[in-house]
Amino acid sequence: MINIDWLQTYCTLIETGHFTRTAEKLAMTQPGVSQQIRKLEHYYQKTLLQREGKSFTLTEAGNQVYLQAQQTLAQLNQLELSLKQDDPHAGLCRIASPGSVGLKLYPNLLDLQAKYPDLVFDYKFAPNASIEQMLADRQLDLGFITRPSTLSELATQAFAEEALVLVTPARYNNASWQDLLDLGYVDHPDGAHHSQLLLSANYPEFEQTSQFKLRGFSNQISLILEPIAMGLGFTVLPAHAVAAFAKPELIAASHLANPVSETIYLVQRRYHRLASRFKLVTDNMQQCLVQKQPD
CATH class of the missing domain: 1.10.10.10 (Winged helix-like DNA-binding domain superfamily/Winged helix DNA-binding domain)
Structure with missing residues (x-):
């Protein structure tokens, strides 16, 4: 044997x-x-x-x-x-996602926990590579990343789309290329990637973020828009992060003529059967993410 x-x-x-x-x-x-x-x-x-x-x-x-x-x-x-007893409304759910997705999902999951108090959520905000590694190390049950997984032991499926948004101070709604040059750029960990996707599709002059004067950097998703609100520059962020900002009247969130979105992928360990509670949780998260994004 x-x-x-x-x-x-x-x-x-x-x-x-x-x-x-x-x-x-x-x-x-x-x-x-x-x-x-x-x-x-x-x-x-x-x-x-x-x-x-x-x-x-x-x-x-x-x-x-x-x-x-x-x-x-x-x-x-x-x-x-x-x-084992497999209660669909009880148990620990270990989930991780990049910051913008988490700002959208986590409050919604807390609402679900309020409805089913025996559900417990361990939610982490992390970059793609860290989420993959935590899943491979069995530290997570589910993860969300913004590209297909590179690890053979993980299974990936497209789950939702998230628009990228140009964010400027409120007085610069419908910013021109010269407006962006005058403002300067506020960077973040995914800033170059997001800017390349959105700005290259809408501004023929764009080549790379180094064309703009650097006005700051933050790796805290909840703080990236603070300098924008103060008129200190512009940035490009996913829509859920913009929608979660506490002072929307101080910024202009522009969905440009040529919209660009990122695919959000659901990733989990291959061949691993999740407990029944994850059907309820996954359905809830998908419904949350496919709701119409704010203009």
Whole structure:
């Protein structure tokens, strides 16, 4: 009878690509990981890994074992869940998203918790790469990112769209290119990416954000628009972040002639069956995100 721990260790090793990281994730020693892989190879009487220094590649047999092991572990996980009480209105939900999406979703999830007090939300604001890593490390149940996942152990699906918005001080509604040059630019961690998408589609003169005088930088989603409200520059942000700003009368949020949106992707661990409460939570979040965005 195959040892399930060996299969779990093997799958983790393939997904991380590194013996040391596998040991850290499974709270094992690196020799312990190597020993379990050798036992698995002895059990199947096949070489599963072609070792190349500190790296490795899968043999044909190794790939077959990996694919079957994933299915076996997923089936065991599903069995374990089905044997436990699975209340659709109770339990912990660990979710993460970039800041703008979180500003829209988190208040809505609190409303859901008020309706079902036994639901508990652990909500983190984080960049795409950190969300992927937390999911891979089993620190999250669901994540939202603004690009397809790059990790093979995660499954990604398009979930919603979020418009990008040019934000200027209120007196600069329908800002011209010269207005933007005069104002200068307030940057944020995704600023160059968002500006490239939106400004290049609407201002023929735009090449890169370095064309503008830098007027400031903030990595706090709730503070990025403060200098804009004070007349100190302009920026480009996703619509949900703009809609959450507490002083909308001090800014002008312009949806330009050529609209540009980012796709929001839902990401979770591949082959992992979530508890029934996540159907309620996911439906609630999708309804929240597909509501008409503010003009």
